Amino acid sequence: MFRALVAIDQALGATRPGWRWIGEVSLVLLGVHLAADRLDDAVLGFLASMGWLGPDGTPVAAYLAVGLELLVAARVAAILLLSVGAPPATWAHFKANWSIEGVVRPLFWVPTAAAGAWVLGMAVEDALSPYLGEPAFWLGVIAALIAGWRLGITALGRLIGGLFPPKRRTDGWMWALPLLLTASLAARYGLPVWGWL
Amino acid sequence: MSEALRASRRLGLLDLGLVLLAAGAVWTHTPVGASLDYAVRRTLGYEVTAPSLTAYFMAPAKRELLERAIEDLGETTLIPTEAPENGFPQPYRTAAALVMPEVLPAELDEAWDGSPEATLEQLVLGEELRTRAVERARTAGLADAERYAVHRPFLPAAAARKADAKVEAAMALGKILDMQWPIAGEHRISSGYGMRTHPVTGVHKLHNGVDLAVPVGTPVLAIQDGKVAAIGEDQANGRFVVVDHGSNVRTSYCHLDEQLVKRGDVVTRGVLIAKSGNTGRSTGPHLHFTLRVGKKTVDPLPLKPRERSGAREGLGAGEDLGG
Numbered sequence: 001m002f003r004a005l006v007a008i009d010q011a012l013g014a015t016r017p018g019w020r021w022i023g024e025v026s027l028v029l030l031g032v033h034l035a036a037d038r039l040d041d042a043v044l045g046f047l048a049s050m051g052w053l054g055p056d057g058t059p060v061a062a063y064l065a066v067g068l069e070l071l072v073a074a075r076v077a078a079i080l081l082l083s084v085g086a087p088p089a090t091w092a093h094f095k096a097n098w099s100i101e102g103v104v105r106p107l108f109w110v111p112t113a114a115a116g117a118w119v120l121g122m123a124v125e126d127a128l129s130p131y132l133g134e135p136a137f138w139l140g141v142i143a144a145l146i147a148g149w150r151l152g153i154t155a156l157g158r159l160i161g162g163l164f165p166p167k168r169r170t171d172g173w174m175w176a177l178p179l180l181l182t183a184s185l186a187a188r189y190g191l192p193v194w195g196w197l
Numbered sequence: 198m199s200e201a202l203r204a205s206r207r208l209g210l211l212d213l214g215l216v217l218l219a220a221g222a223v224w225t226h227t228p229v230g231a232s233l234d235y236a237v238r239r240t241l242g243y244e245v246t247a248p249s250l251t252a253y254f255m256a257p258a259k260r261e262l263l264e265r266a267i268e269d270l271g272e273t274t275l276i277p278t279e280a281p282e283n284g285f286p287q288p289y290r291t292a293a294a295l296v297m298p299e300v301l302p303a304e305l306d307e308a309w310d311g312s313p314e315a316t317l318e319q320l321v322l323g324e325e326l327r328t329r330a331v332e333r334a335r336t337a338g339l340a341d342a343e344r345y346a347v348h349r350p351f352l353p354a355a356a357a358r359k360a361d362a363k364v365e366a367a368m369a370l371g372k373i374l375d376m377q378w379p380i381a382g383e384h385r386i387s388s389g390y391g392m393r394t395h396p397v398t399g400v401h402k403l404h405n406g407v408d409l410a411v412p413v414g415t416p417v418l419a420i421q422d423g424k425v426a427a428i429g430e431d432q433a434n435g436r437f438v439v440v441d442h443g444s445n446v447r448t449s450y451c452h453l454d455e456q457l458v459k460r461g462d463v464v465t466r467g468v469l470i471a472k473s474g475n476t477g478r479s480t481g482p483h484l485h486f487t488l489r490v491g492k493k494t495v496d497p498l499p500l501k502p503r504e505r506s507g508a509r510e511g512l513g514a515g516e517d518l519g520g
Binding site for chain 1: 203205206207208209210211212213215216217218219220222223226227228229232325329333335336337338339349350351353405426427429431433434437439449451460487489492
């Protein structure tokens, strides 16, 4: 039985490059959604402060939030797909290939993956709580930590390892705003730390 | 097989489990998942309706519930009158009876804990789920974690959908039922809510509010407690004020002569916020008043405190002054 399990484990491990990126994208998308949940309010506040918000501005903000979430999702999926099979990240590789894109990638990835791991942990707690009660919370914490390790950190390494030599150091500037906006919202509203600070 | 290769292939089961868990959560929790679900079902030949992606940001399906509830307002037998002392208060009592008829007034009174929203949420979701979501919002450092809109993202997706439909709808309706009409005293409705041909542009489209024919300089009152979300001026609406009343209820007041509040001001029910005018695309002095619940507008006239019954008979009788 144990041998069979090890064999299955190894067989799945061998095919990992073909499917792990789905989990990595998913993890970040969960974090992005938690951030985007606050985005419509942020957009509304911004439009109103600039005097651009008409009486019918509420739906506009919600559509912008959806649009940004889908845009970021497409970008993240593309980045991860292109970096499948990339070598592990090294400082020398980053130094040789850095660009705005290269700097934005980890700045975006860390908070959104952390927020996504928390969402996953909460989902585990919600699913198990009716059966286990209080221990479900700790299983949720463990699930979040494992997801952060197995999907978040490994993907971060590949994202940096998968950087192509840029044509210009300014490559990726167009994506910087949506990615960093999402990351800052995820950092502010999607991390279970601010209440303790 | 080398040891290094073997080591790199370990934990395949764990990783697959995590991938399935994460992908499943995306599928059920996010607009991306809803879009993929729609695409897959369409590809497989199922008849499906396109998902409302904005529903992930604004409480969905309330319009239908509210419309049904507003229709039911005419059925006076459905409406409880007085609330007992220390019981679940009006007007949320009426709103709950209309939106959540399965909940008995006695249950509302028993669960009453000083906040209509919290009480309704506890009845719909149970205390444990609510407490957990509030705690999570507090852990994330969010202010006003007790408010449903703040801790909503920390509820399980199915629970949030259930509460959106019931709690948010009842709260929105309660706020609307308790509203102060924006113009005090007698006035004519010069154009009602609904499809019409615009008197200036000639375009046939939805008139998303009501036009109250009043002279320039008439005081305009906030219909309910809230916060000024925007003030501004544009060609179509003239000078306008938008007030956010919470629970996804927003009102706007257009064609104003004077705006007496600024963005971010907290206003209370019945307070003077503007003076009516004739600015923007308008053919005569009037106030264009819009009531919005979520992303859609609602006809405010049947909800006017004095005219809840039979208000529709008066519509369309007056001259259309534009708006």
